[in-house]
Amino acid sequence: MPAAARSANALGAEEVRRARPHLTFRINENIITGVNDRISNATTHVPPQSGIRITALEKSFGSSRALRGVNLRAEPGRITGLLGPNGSGKSTTLKCLLGLCRADAGQALIHGKTYAAHPNPSSVVGAVLDSLTMDPTMRGRDHLRVYATMGGHPSTRVEDCIKALGMRDYAHRRVGGWSTGMRQRLSLATALLGDPRVVILDEPTNGLDPDGIHWVREALQDMSSRGNTVVVSSHVLAEFEHVLDDVTILRGGRTAASGSLAELRRRTGADTLEEIYRATMERAAA
């Protein structure tokens, strides 16, 4: 059968790279898929320095200091929220963690190593960052098939993710005609194809309708209940109030508060996440 007549999931990774060389770049820039690692999950192999450790991270863009000392810990089996107002440094922190941006000082480690120091980083981390670019001429299902092939994931995951994200009605259409929310679902599906042990989502509910937001919350809970480390950034507090275990709040490129929700409630005397957030902002501004 000629290669062109074969479906994308029948192509080898090398053929896919040759056919669409730009996709490799996109994986590094926007969507980082992890290979299926269910066996490791099942045996719950936890490395000695598991989870995410970010310490005293600093980053400037020219004269603009985006990060001035960010500290964050994220543990396996827990959902960690990275919160903060627009421009507080959430995306820059996650980009530094994922090796997409070089920090000026400090450390950002995943399972005790920098992203780049992992022999096969894509086998460890699945991430969706806020800047989405997709090939508009590709159909959603084919996009997922290509990424599944490149990540070494079973092709059955494509249909699983399409179903789980409610994309069955439009997965056959070209991505160029999709709405923001539909594209957001596709990004999420792409990151989750390989069921990775560390999941990093930057504003995953942007543009999603209430059903989509509900699905994201359930997906986060499912991932953490299987021992995965989950970090989710948002500036919409109410969306994650009931699923977060731990919270790091940034203000002006610095960690203004960090700890379990219970700890932060005790420390601030506040009850809801919004009250904790406001109390933290006021204290940091004082």
Ligand SMILES: Nc1ncnc2c1ncn2[C@@H]1O[C@H](COP(=O)(O)OP(=O)(O)OP(=O)(O)O)[C@@H](O)[C@H]1O
């Ligand atoms: N590539 C860049 N060049 C110049 N400045 C940048 C760049 N990326 C980020 N910044 C600046 O760094 C600061 C932090 O931006 P960042 O995107 O990390 O914030 P954020 O918390 O993710 O905001 P939002 O909630 O709007 O997504 C901002 O002042 C932003 O303008």
Ligand SMILES: [Mg+2]
């Ligand atoms: Mg951001």
